[in-house]
Amino acid sequence: MARYFWAATALCLVAVVAAQAQWPAPPVPSPVGFQSINDDRFSQLRRQAIQFVESRPRQGFQFVEWHRDAEFQIHCRGVPVVWLERRSQHLLLRVSLDADQRAPAVLQLRAILQWQLEPLDHLEQVLAGVPEPVLMDRMLQVLAGEVPDGARCGVL
Incomplete structure (x- = not known):
């Protein structure tokens, strides 16, 4: 009986891996929390993100603004790769786990x-509720495989 259970479990695991290979999940962000900043500082970071996109006109990057003084994203061919969100008590910066493959240039922007x-x-991140990618998210990202060439940014 136990042998059938383990065989069924292994078969289900293979099915999940195969499904992930066929339909890769959207990139999972890796968030980092920062101290809250004022409006001028946020506007400066926003301008830097816009300059990043504008300096790469035909590389597939797009600046997307959700709320002018609260949140923006940088997309790579329609897929979000960087998020900056200003919350009441902190700032949240997220970069997709596949950014090194999909849009390596955004790693430099993240560092800046x-x-x-x-x-x-x-402890402050935990208390602020900054989400942390779980091991399963990272494993599914690995199993999703390489980013197709046509979905990458920064490559001419």
Whole structure:
């Protein structure tokens, strides 16, 4: 009986992996929380993100603004790869886990943005409710495989 259970479990796991290979999940963000900032500072970060996109006119990047003084994203061929969200008590910066494959240039932008901000320590992040990608998210990202060439940005 136990043998059938393990065989069925293994078969289900293979089916999940195969489904992920056929229909990759959207990229999972890896968030980092930072101390809250004022309007001028947020506007400066926003301008830097816009300059990043504008300096790469035909590389597939797009600046998407959800709320002028609260949230913006950078998309790579329609897929979000960087999110900056200003919440009441903190700032949340997220970069998709597949950014190194999909849009490696955004890793430099992330470093520039992070350099200008003061991170929350781990306890502050937990208390603020900053979500952390779980191991399963990271495993599914690995199993989804390579990003197709046509879905990448920054490659001419």
